[in-house]
Amino acid sequence: MKRESNEYTVQAVVNAFDLLEALTDENANPTASLLAQKLKISSNKLFRILVTLEQKGLVEHDKITGNYRLGMSAFGMAQHIMNSASIIRIAQPIMEELARKHDEAVYITIVNNDEVLFLDMVDSFQQVKAIPFVGKRFPFFTNAAGKVIKAMSSSGALENVSKRQASKSGITDMQRLESELKTIRKNGVAVDINGLGEGICSVAVAIKDYAGKVIGALTLLGPSFRMLQVRLEQEIIPSMLEVSEELSMKFGYAKIHV
Secondary structure, three states: OOOOHHHHOOHHHHHHHHHHHHHOOOOOOOEHHHHHHHHOOOHHHHHHHHHHHHHOOOEEEOOOOOEEEEOHHHHHHHHHHHOOOHHHHHHHHHHHHHHHHHOOEEEEEEEEOOEEEEEEEEOOOOOOOOOOOOOOEEEHHHOHHHHHHHHHOOOOOOOOOOHHHHHHOOOOOHHHHHHHHHHHHHHOOEEEEOOOOOOEEEEEEEEEOOOOOEEEEEEEEEEOOOOOHHHHHHHHHHHHHHHHHHHHHHOOOOOOOO
16 A cells, blocks of 8 residues: 655744744744744743754754754754765865965855855864864854955845854944955955954955855965965965855856956
């Protein structure tokens, strides 16, 4: 006798996957009540699922705001998957070449909600270096990667910077931020000092896909005392802009020269 496929489904598991999927939305950072409403389940059922996923590190709860987001274990799983996927596989040789050329750490960074996730890296051979950032997340406007992703986005990000995003990064002067993002958009590169930690300088360029969508950023960082202005302008920035175009082309992006 043929059985219906839904005979074997476990509703709690289905609800858990629906919850994780809801948290992957680009602008998602919901409270428990919003999640219950979206998933159309009771608060008690949702609470049990959230507690279970939180214990496994798949979900994190901000006790101050009451919001939920994907946990580091979820990103760990994603990283294992993406190790065989295109973004890391394609970027890795270019990252290695860039790291050897400048002898500084190079990262591939992607977007998650209102934050930047440092996904993978190629380290330098320098004795003095910053602590590794793989797996760490930062608000958009605290670092060069987040700023260049926002500035180079094709979705009108310059006009739609929310006060919440800016506040999360400690930004109080919106006009100054908008001016900085416009400069980044014009130059195609972002440079930030101390955003990732005292004495750390980061330089980031955007990576675009075939549709012109920003899918991440390539970030080079090192101690500020090595990242002198003349070195940035004559060596690092031109090199970063070159690999940004090269890597974007590998994802199918075709730059229109006018």
